[in-house]
Amino acid sequence: MKDPRFSQRSAVVDLSRDLLHEGLVVRTWGNVSHRTSGHEFVITPSGRSYDTMIESDLAVISAAGEASGPFKPSSEYPMHKLCYEHRPGANCVVHTHQRYASALSQLGQPLELTRHEAQAIGQSHIQISPYGLPSTKKLHFGVKETLRHNPGDNVVLLEAHGVFLCGDTAEHALQLARDVESAATRIYKEVTGSTLVDPDVPQDRxxxxxxxxxxxxxxxxxxxxxxxxxxxxxxxxxxxxxxxxxxxxxxxxxxxxxxxxxxxxxxxxxxxxxxxxxxxxxxxxxxxxxxxxxxxxxxxxxxxxxxxxxxxxxxxxxxxxxxxxxxxxxxxxxxxxxxxxxxxxxxxxxxxxxxxxxx
Known part of the structure; x- marks a missing residue:
C-alpha cells in the first residue's frame, strides 16, 4: 500500500537536493520538513546525505511531538513543530546555512529590504532571533517568540547560525531562500563596502x-x-x-x-x-x-x-x-x-x- 505521505516525502527529498545543488546548504547541514496533516510532518533525518537520501529515510513527527522512522530526525525538529503550530499556512519549513544571510545574522538589527525584495519575500524587514546553541530550547524559543511578535513574517535569521523559512509549498520555500540570499548579498556589500572580487590565481598556482x-x-x-x-x-x-x-x-x-x-x-x-x-x-x-x-x-x-x-x-x-x-x-x-x-x-x-x- 502506498504511503499517504509519499507526495510530501518526495517534496522534501527534491527540495533538499535543490538546496544542496544551489549552495544554500552544504553536505548534511540544515533541515527540511513538510506538513502532512494538522500538526504532523515529515522531516529530514540527522546526518544523512541529501544526494542519497530517499523518501523512506524521512522521520515522521506526530502532533504530540513523537518521532518515528528508520533514522533519528533532525535535532531541530522542535523548531519546525513550533512553526507548524503558529503558522497555519506554512506547509514546508526549511532551515538553511546559506552564506550571505547567515553572515548578516551578526548585524545586530533587522535587515531592511527594498520594495522589490519585500514584495518577493513578503515582508519589509527580516528579523534576527536571539542566539542559542544548536538544537537547544533557547534557540527554538527564540524563533518561536520572533515569529509570534512578527505574525506576517515567513523568514527569520538565527543569530550566528543560519536562516529559518516558512513556505506555503516546497517551491515557495526554495524561492524564499533564493530571494533572501539575493537581498542579503546586496546588503552585505553595502554594509562592508566589499566588491566581492576574488584575487586572481595563476593557472599554475x-x-x-x-x-x-x-x-x-x-x-x-x-x-x-x-x-x-x-x-x-x-x-x-x-x-x-x-x-x-x-x-x-x-x-x-x-x-x-x-x-x-x-x-x-x-x-x-x-x-x-x-x-x-x-x-x-x-x-x-x-x-x-x-x-x-x-x-x-x-x-x-x-x-x-x-x-x-x-x-x-x-x-x-x-x-x-x-x-x-x-x-x-x-x-x-x-x-x-x-x-x-x-x-x-x-x-x-x-x-x-x-x-x-x-x-
Missing part, C-alpha cells in the same frame, strides 16, 4: 593536495585542475607536508582564494586569530584559526589552508571558512563579538564526537 590514505604519497594540483606533483615548488611542498605530518588522518588540503578571507589576512598575520562568528565554524573548523594546525583552517605564508579527511571534507571546510569570514566582517562593522569561547569548545567537542562521523 598550487591550489590543493590530496593523498589516498595517511601512508600514500601526496599529489598536488594547480588552478587549472592539472596534477602538478613533479613541478610543485619546494616551499609549497614543505608547507603541505608539515600539515600532513601534524594531522595524521588528514588526506586533503585546499587553498582558499576568496575576497573576504583575503580582507582578514592582515589581521590574522598580525596575531589576531579568526574566531567563530557562526556556530558551524566552531563545530567544523575549531575555536580559532591562525598558524596552528590544530584547527581545520591554517593561515601560513599568506595562504589559508583548509584541511579535511578527504577532498569533499576539505571543500566543506573551505565553504564554512568563507561564510565565517563574511560574518566576521559584518560583526566588525556592527561592533559585535565572536561566539563565547566556552560555547565554541562545547560545540566543537559535540560535533567531533557525533556529527563528524555521520557527515
Amino acid at each position: 598550487i591550489v590543493r593536495s590530496e593523498r589516498d590514505n595517511p601512508h600514500a604519497p601526496i599529489c598536488f594540483f594547480n588552478a587549472a585542475g592539472e596534477e602538478a606533483t613533479a613541478s610543485v615548488p619546494a616551499e609549497v611542498r614543505a608547507r603541505h607536508e608539515a600539515i600532513y605530518s601534524q594531522r595524521k588522518k588528514a588526506c586533503a588540503i585546499r587553498v582558499c582564494w576568496d575576497s573576504e578571507v583575503e580582507a582578514l589576512k592582515s589581521q590574522i598575520s598580525g596575531g589576531t586569530p579568526l574566531r567563530p562568528y557562526l556556530d558551524d565554524f566552531a563545530q567544523i573548523v575549531g575555536t580559532k584559526a591562525h598558524a596552528s594546525a590544530r584547527a581545520n583552517v591554517v593561515f601560513r605564508d599568506g595562504e589559508a589552508l583548509c584541511i579535511g579527511s578527504d577532498p569533499a571534507d576539505a571543500t566543506a571546510v573551505e565553504s564554512v571558512l568563507m561564510k565565517n569570514a563574511r560574518a566576521a566582517r559584518v560583526a566588525q562593522v556592527a561592533g559585535r563579538s565572536p561566539i563565547a569561547n566556552w560555547e565554541c569548545h562545547l560545540m566543537n567537542a559535540i560535533y567531533r564526537a557525533t556529527y563528524s562521523k555521520q557527515a
Whole structure:
C-alpha cells in the first residue's frame, strides 16, 4: 500500500537536493520538513546525505511531538513543530546555512529590504532571533517568540547560525531562500563596502593536495585542475607536508582564494586569530584559526589552508571558512563579538564526537 505521505516525502527529498545543488546548504547541514496533516510532518533525518537520501529515510513527527522512522530526525525538529503550530499556512519549513544571510545574522538589527525584495519575500524587514546553541530550547524559543511578535513574517535569521523559512509549498520555500540570499548579498556589500572580487590565481598556482590514505604519497594540483606533483615548488611542498605530518588522518588540503578571507589576512598575520562568528565554524573548523594546525583552517605564508579527511571534507571546510569570514566582517562593522569561547569548545567537542562521523 502506498504511503499517504509519499507526495510530501518526495517534496522534501527534491527540495533538499535543490538546496544542496544551489549552495544554500552544504553536505548534511540544515533541515527540511513538510506538513502532512494538522500538526504532523515529515522531516529530514540527522546526518544523512541529501544526494542519497530517499523518501523512506524521512522521520515522521506526530502532533504530540513523537518521532518515528528508520533514522533519528533532525535535532531541530522542535523548531519546525513550533512553526507548524503558529503558522497555519506554512506547509514546508526549511532551515538553511546559506552564506550571505547567515553572515548578516551578526548585524545586530533587522535587515531592511527594498520594495522589490519585500514584495518577493513578503515582508519589509527580516528579523534576527536571539542566539542559542544548536538544537537547544533557547534557540527554538527564540524563533518561536520572533515569529509570534512578527505574525506576517515567513523568514527569520538565527543569530550566528543560519536562516529559518516558512513556505506555503516546497517551491515557495526554495524561492524564499533564493530571494533572501539575493537581498542579503546586496546588503552585505553595502554594509562592508566589499566588491566581492576574488584575487586572481595563476593557472599554475598550487591550489590543493590530496593523498589516498595517511601512508600514500601526496599529489598536488594547480588552478587549472592539472596534477602538478613533479613541478610543485619546494616551499609549497614543505608547507603541505608539515600539515600532513601534524594531522595524521588528514588526506586533503585546499587553498582558499576568496575576497573576504583575503580582507582578514592582515589581521590574522598580525596575531589576531579568526574566531567563530557562526556556530558551524566552531563545530567544523575549531575555536580559532591562525598558524596552528590544530584547527581545520591554517593561515601560513599568506595562504589559508583548509584541511579535511578527504577532498569533499576539505571543500566543506573551505565553504564554512568563507561564510565565517563574511560574518566576521559584518560583526566588525556592527561592533559585535565572536561566539563565547566556552560555547565554541562545547560545540566543537559535540560535533567531533557525533556529527563528524555521520557527515
